[in-house]
Amino acid sequence: MRTGFTPEQEEFRVEVAGWLDEQLSGPFAAIRNLSSMSAMIPERRAWETALGEAGWSAIGWPEQYGGRGANIAEQVIFAEEYARAGAPGRIGHIGVTLAGPTLIHFGSEEQKRRFLPPILKGEELWAQGYSEPNAGSDLSNIRTKARLDDGPNGPEWVIEGQKIWTSLAQHAQWIFVLCRTEEGSVGPKGLSFLLVPLDQPGVTLRPIRQMTGDAEFNETFFDGARTAAANVVGQPGEGWKVAMGLLSHERGASSLAIQMTFRNELQKVIDAANANGAAQDPLIRQRIATAHAGLKLMRFNALRTLSKGDNEMLSREAFIHKIYWGTWHKKLGELAMDVMGAPGLIAPGPDYAFDVLPHLYLYTRSETIHGGTNQIQRNIIAERGLGLPREPRG
Amino acid sequence: MQFTFSEEETLLQQSVSGFLASHAGSAAIRKAMEDDGAGYDPALWRATMDEMGLGGIALPPRHGGAEMGQVGLAIVMMEMGRVLLPSPYFSSVGMAAQAIALAGTDAQQDALLPGIVSGETIAAMAWRGTGRGQAPAARLDDGLRLTGAAGFVPFGHAADLLVVAAQRDGGGIALAALPADMPGIAVERHVSMDLTRPLSTVRFDNVALLQEHVLGSGGDASAALARTLDLARIALAAEQAGGAEAVLDLTVAYTKDRVQFGRPIGSFQALKHRMADMMVEVETARTAAYYSACIVDEGSDELEEAAAIAASYCSEAFMDCAGNAIQLHGGIGFTWEHDAHLYFKRARADAVLLDDAASQRERIAGMIGLERAA
Numbered sequence: 167m168r169t170g171f172t173p174e175q176e177e178f179r180v181e182v183a184g185w186l187d188e189q190l191s192g193p194f195a196a197i198r199n200l201s202s203m204s205a206m207i208p209e210r211r212a213w214e215t216a217l218g219e220a221g222w223s224a225i226g227w228p229e230q231y232g233g234r235g236a237n238i239a240e241q242v243i244f245a246e247e248y249a250r251a252g253a254p255g256r257i258g259h260i261g262v263t264l265a266g267p268t269l270i271h272f273g274s275e276e277q278k279r280r281f282l283p284p285i286l287k288g289e290e291l292w293a294q295g296y297s298e299p300n301a302g303s304d305l306s307n308i309r310t311k312a313r314l315d316d317g318p319n320g321p322e323w324v325i326e327g328q329k330i331w332t333s334l335a336q337h338a339q340w341i342f343v344l345c346r347t348e349e350g351s352v353g354p355k356g357l358s359f360l361l362v363p364l365d366q367p368g369v370t371l372r373p374i375r376q377m378t379g380d381a382e383f384n385e386t387f388f389d390g391a392r393t394a395a396a397n398v399v400g401q402p403g404e405g406w407k408v409a410m411g412l413l414s415h416e417r418g419a420s421s422l423a424i425q426m427t428f429r430n431e432l433q434k435v436i437d438a439a440n441a442n443g444a445a446q447d448p449l450i451r452q453r454i455a456t457a458h459a460g461l462k463l464m465r466f467n468a469l470r471t472l473s474k475g476d477n478e479m480l481s482r483e484a485f486i487h488k489i490y491w492g493t494w495h496k497k498l499g500e501l502a503m504d505v506m507g508a509p510g511l512i513a514p515g516p517d518y519a520f521d522v523l524p525h526l527y528l529y530t531r532s533e534t535i536h537g538g539t540n541q542i543q544r545n546i547i548a549e550r551g552l553g554l555p556r557e558p559r560g
Numbered sequence: 561m562q563f564t565f566s567e568e569e570t571l572l573q574q575s576v577s578g579f580l581a582s583h584a585g586s587a588a589i590r591k592a593m594e595d596d597g598a599g600y601d602p603a604l605w606r607a608t609m610d611e612m613g614l615g616g617i618a619l620p621p622r623h624g625g626a627e628m629g630q631v632g633l634a635i636v637m638m639e640m641g642r643v644l645l646p647s648p649y650f651s652s653v654g655m656a657a658q659a660i661a662l663a664g665t666d667a668q669q670d671a672l673l674p675g676i677v678s679g680e681t682i683a684a685m686a687w688r689g690t691g692r693g694q695a696p697a698a699r700l701d702d703g704l705r706l707t708g709a710a711g712f713v714p715f716g717h718a719a720d721l722l723v724v725a726a727q728r729d730g731g732g733i734a735l736a737a738l739p740a741d742m743p744g745i746a747v748e749r750h751v752s753m754d755l756t757r758p759l760s761t762v763r764f765d766n767v768a769l770l771q772e773h774v775l776g777s778g779g780d781a782s783a784a785l786a787r788t789l790d791l792a793r794i795a796l797a798a799e800q801a802g803g804a805e806a807v808l809d810l811t812v813a814y815t816k817d818r819v820q821f822g823r824p825i826g827s828f829q830a831l832k833h834r835m836a837d838m839m840v841e842v843e844t845a846r847t848a849a850y851y852s853a854c855i856v857d858e859g860s861d862e863l864e865e866a867a868a869i870a871a872s873y874c875s876e877a878f879m880d881c882a883g884n885a886i887q888l889h890g891g892i893g894f895t896w897e898h899d900a901h902l903y904f905k906r907a908r909a910d911a912v913l914l915d916d917a918a919s920q921r922e923r924i925a926g927m928i929g930l931e932r933a934a
Contacts, residue, residue, distance in 0.1 A: 168563070
């Protein structure tokens, strides 16, 4: 058991850091240390292309699909250096971390050839179509429907329904949609995983303004939207299996990149506490120390899971990551406000747009909700991690 | 980076766990703790040291050790913590031997460590005073006379060898290793809340030391003492993680079995969500115990930070899980007959033995640059 890296791995770290620094000091200096996910979209698309062309977009993918077949240690190193360099949040992350791995695992050879290269080069961005107004925690209660229809371009899926919380859909070209393709089916049966182009008359987006004031999420309406019959991943009716397989990819090395962001935020809290004297307060000191310890342990929790490799059965600690980081981050937001005191209440300018720490306080309320609420996470931990009896279902 | 067991580590874990499963069940533990005797099972002690060779798990072969480092020690402590083994192992191997290895000259190490490794010598560490604080209270004068008292010495009553921390009259700390039967030493065994690890007070009444008793070649041993305590915190963190895991296992098994309102109580969210939170703590405590042990073996300069993180996290995780275990068991969990209280008491004892979680967090606060009033 060891936490350190080998000399070869450290060499890899130098290579990664060197490339990132060269790019982010040169052609991409404008997007270094960018904190907003919704700003400078064209520059960030160019950044995706640069990553793809240099082979850094998805190093964990197999070489035949444009990755480097990087092992876990290398993925960890890349994620850490990426965040350390102040590289911007990946506007292509839904494609790179969700759609791509799903296609690699469940897609046909033809689908892989069609969809993977533009994901790697940022030419096509993806959105995720899972949740619906009545399918939140109870995700399998999906009502969006699709049926096969002969159109002018051959057989096509025709989709009716509504998805919600589709983040970054306003910038994306494609969305994967989990929808009901068997009439009268209920629950996880009869669902299919469809790939649907967004730019068409049957798709309407409506941004949702969040409590932060931003509008990162959307409602996406499908009103006779169409996609080719071949754009189903896995067999029709087996969409639930594909979707659940996709969720298991979310535990990847990408979580380590968020942690570097967390580290920067925690440092801002420490700096603020030193600057305004809150650091003298013994209770604040305790809470900041707790946050620091919690973040360190988050990293090693992730390394433990990652060290087990992709092909092994998930051991039970893999179930804790979501609730752990979501809860940690929310507490950091609360701590940040307690450190700032009343000055944290004032926006710097005329818009409802706050500085990093007050924004963090507001934003993190979503993180114990999206991607499975803390309450659902506890059900999963209790049932799958501890083998406790399942919830009765209505 | 390979943050999972090596093959050798897996084998160690399996063999210790198998050995304890067959030799250290609840009945055996209760017998050891409730007897007026040694407070541990001497035959089992010899077997853990002799047969299993656990005494030198972290030490180099020169002392008869297995050189499996702090990670090896963590593996053993975690398994012992799972079953609450009443044993001088932690005080002898996890504390005293570490102090001798850190502070002793080669000659002192060669003289003292093989006995501890084989289990023939039981050593105990007497480092703190008899009050709330952790600072050594015994004094060593320039004529090598030792006076004062050390409190909360785990298995002090069973010790053949005492490693004593004392304030030197001239300033600094001395660490001394002395036979427990030297004239002027009196050991008083107390009734301790945690009966599985009895505590003693050791009094020194003008004990005349020889130079050879003082570890090292005469310098200040403050750094060696601090390092010893950090290594002990890291070892104890593993015990805490093991204990937390064991109480969670007990609770899960009970709540699957116990039926009220026509359902196993483990199917109610009010209970299962609490157990889910316990699992988050248990898994993170394991992570803390093993990461901090790795940091020691890798010679990283983050050792102090890792010790403070592991100690503060694992102390609270174990206390929280043990408290929840009593609550989720209901009335049976409050009885002497059930093991839940044994874990609850060990958790409390572990949490204050080497300074509490808040003190460790205050250390972290200093390390991460939180400024203090001038």
